[in-house]
Amino acid sequence: NAGVTQTPKFQVLKTGQSMTLQCAQDMNHEYMSWYRQDPGMGLRLIHYSVGAGITDQGEVPNGYNVSRSTTEDFPLRLLSAAPSQTSVYFCASRPATGGPYEQYFGPGTRLTVT
Amino acid sequence: DAKTTQPPSMDCAEGRAANLPCNHSTISGNEYVYWYRQIHSQGPQYIIHGLKNNETNEMASLIITEDRKSSTLILPHATLRDTAVYYCIVRAGHSGGYQKVTFGTGTKLQVIP
Numbered sequence: 001n002a003g004v005t006q007t008p009k010f011q012v013l014k015t016g017q018s019m020t021l022q023c024a025q026d027m028n029h030e031y032m033s034w035y036r037q038d039p040g041m042g043l044r045l046i047h048y049s050v051g052a053g054i055t056d057q058g059e060v061p062n063g064y065n066v067s068r069s070t071t072e073d074f075p076l077r078l079l080s081a082a083p084s085q086t087s088v089y090f091c092a093s094r095p096a097t098g099g100p101y102e103q104y105f106g107p108g109t110r111l112t113v114t
Numbered sequence: 115d116a117k118t119t120q121p122p123s124m125d126c127a128e129g130r131a132a133n134l135p136c137n138h139s140t141i142s143g144n145e146y147v148y149w150y151r152q153i154h155s156q157g158p159q160y161i162i163h164g165l166k167n168n169e170t171n172e173m174a175s176l177i178i179t180e181d182r183k184s185s186t187l188i189l190p191h192a193t194l195r196d197t198a199v200y201y202c203i204v205r206a207g208h209s210g211g212y213q214k215v216t217f218g219t220g221t222k223l224q225v226i227p
Contacts, residue, residue, distance in 0.1 A: 004157075035217075042201070043158070043217035090157050102148065103215065105157030 001026050004106035006091050012112045013081040021076040021109050023091030029104070030096035032074040033058070034066065036087040037108075043090065049074055050096065081113045118202045123222040126196075132189040134221050136202030139183040144206050147178060149187045150217075151198040158201065158217070161187065192225045199223070 007022045025032065033048035035058075045058030049068040063085060065077040074093075078085060091106040119137040126132040138147065148163040162169055162176045164185070169176045175188040189196055201220040 040219070042219050045215075088155075092157075102160030102163065103150075103158075105159070107157050108155070110155075 003027065004091055004093055004104050006089075006106035006109050008109060009107065010110050012114065013078070014114055015081060015083060017081050019078055019081065021078075021089055021091075021111070023074045023076065023106060024072050025074075025091075025093040025104070026072065027093060027095075027104065028071060029093035030071070032068065032091065032093045033103075034064070034074070034076045035090045035092065036060065036085075037090060038087050046076065046089075078111075081111075083113045085111065086113045087111060118204055118218060120200075120202055120218065120221045122219065123224070125224045125226055126189075126192045128194060128225050128227050129191055132187075132192040132196065132223055132225070134187040134189075134200050134202075134223065135184065136187070137184045138202070138204045141182050141204050142206075145204045146206070147176065147182075147185045148203045148205065149174070149176065150201045150203065151196075152201070152220070153195075153198040161200075192223075194225050194227065197223060197225045 004025045030051045034046040035043040037043050044060050046060055046064050047058055047066040049055045052068050052071050055066050055068055068074050089109045092103045094103045146163050146165050149161040150158040151161055152158045162171055162174050164176045164178050178185045199220040199222050201217050
């Protein structure tokens, strides 16, 4: 299993540009989520999904959209990038049943908005 | 989820045991204690979890006090590769519905040669 994969690893955007951060997992996990991590801070939840076709907002959803058309993929879209969105983004997945259980995190995407 | 309190940083000599404390005085009966770590620039990595009994795996040991209000993660023989931020998280173990997990700022462990 590849686990949780994220692309790209690094990205530089100009203010106002849009882009999609990709996340995929091959463990057939129902739950997937996106976090951002700013310097010196913990992880903050952006959006999450409990299954294909179902998404919900986390702590800091503004400026981001998500969709979940398949179990495997959970892309994060930045509609109009702002410097405040400069951060490291982590995708995570875990199974819905059989808990307790751990989350599996991807390697992260480092985004800079200028 | 119950709130956790961890020291912001700790040092440990290479080869010695690293003992990382966590207070979770408001933990409720169905909440588990989880530990993750994040090595610089990487995604968080699961280490261990427990409910009330002490637990051990190939990475670490978890000691939970009898009243469950605090716990200690033990890395028995710390290496330089264990330098990371360690997060203690408390959340319910049941599988019904999504539970938002709060990662605090954790403890930055520096293993010194």
